[in-house]
Amino acid sequence: MLVELSIPLPPLPTAAELPDSNDTPVDNELQNLVPNLLLAILAVIWRDRQDWFFGVDMGIYYLPTFPRKAIVPDGFLSLGVERRSRPSGRRSYVMWEEHWTAPIVVVEVVSQTYGGEYDSKMEKYLDLGALYTVIYNPDHAKRDNHAPFEVYQRVEDEFVLRSQEQFWIPELQLGIGVATGVYKGWERDWLFWFDQTGDRYPSPDEQVSQAEQQVEQVEQRAIQAEQEVQQANQALQNLRTRMQQRGIDPDNL
Missing domain, CATH: 3.90.1570 (tt1808, chain A)
Structure with missing residues (x-):
């Protein structure tokens, strides 16, 4: 055995x-x-x-x-x-x-x-x-x-x-x-x-690049929005001026 x-x-x-x-x-x-x-x-x-x-x-x-x-x-x-x-x-x-x-x-x-x-x-x-x-x-x-x-x-x-x-x-x-x-x-x-x-x-480099691009896009959209607000305000001011030139008070409409 x-x-x-x-x-x-x-x-x-x-x-x-x-x-x-x-x-x-x-x-x-x-x-x-x-x-x-x-x-x-x-x-x-x-x-x-x-x-x-x-x-x-x-x-x-x-x-x-x-x-x-x-x-x-x-x-x-x-x-x-x-x-x-x-x-x-x-x-x-x-x-x-x-x-x-x-x-x-x-x-x-x-x-x-x-x-x-x-x-x-x-x-x-x-x-x-x-x-x-x-x-x-x-x-x-x-x-x-x-x-x-x-x-x-x-x-x-x-x-x-x-x-x-x-x-x-x-x-x-x-x-x-x-x-x-x-x-x-x-x-x-x-x-x-x-x-x-x-x-x-993506690699870490590409992740950083993508994040930077996203930040840049947000900043560009913010700039564009600010420009649109300024354009709207200018258009409103031009309208008020034209109304005043015609003897219309825009604040008493």
Whole structure:
């Protein structure tokens, strides 16, 4: 008779005990700017929600057998977790402190130094339990024999390419895709969130510009209204003058 021995794992480390960075610098701005734009847009459209977290260049600890080994996506989005889990914010995303809530989406921005986005990292995201992997490769797609934008969906134990264009993610009730816009004063193609009609949500720069345009329109309407009042008053004064010239007292009609 075989007896199965259960060897308990040692206590898992807390976020405070784990490194909060892999100390690996990004090799271009987009690796940081692209996910930060997605976060900035979510912070506006989901400002009243407290059940989500978007990490940028943050370590995810997910292996209880190797608790100090992390994977670091350029960006990732989880639902069903606290927006602010502690006053100082998360140092890292520790799965056993997040009730084992895996990200819905991970985002990778491919750079000059290939980081295994299409193979080794995808395997880790399968182990992690992510549902979608979004890969943005604007500069090296031909080198890697891929499209500049690809969305992969988890199907059983593999990621399957679902789209190379704007893609609707039902779990988020948001679409994601590439569009031209302005962020940090830089006009170029970015990753954006889209609504169900296919319209993209604006960047912070564009939100400011739209607000300024609305203020300008209100001011112009106010100026126009003031001009109309002045014109009406002038017309009334002209009428009074004509009446007085004809010997009619307009105040005694």
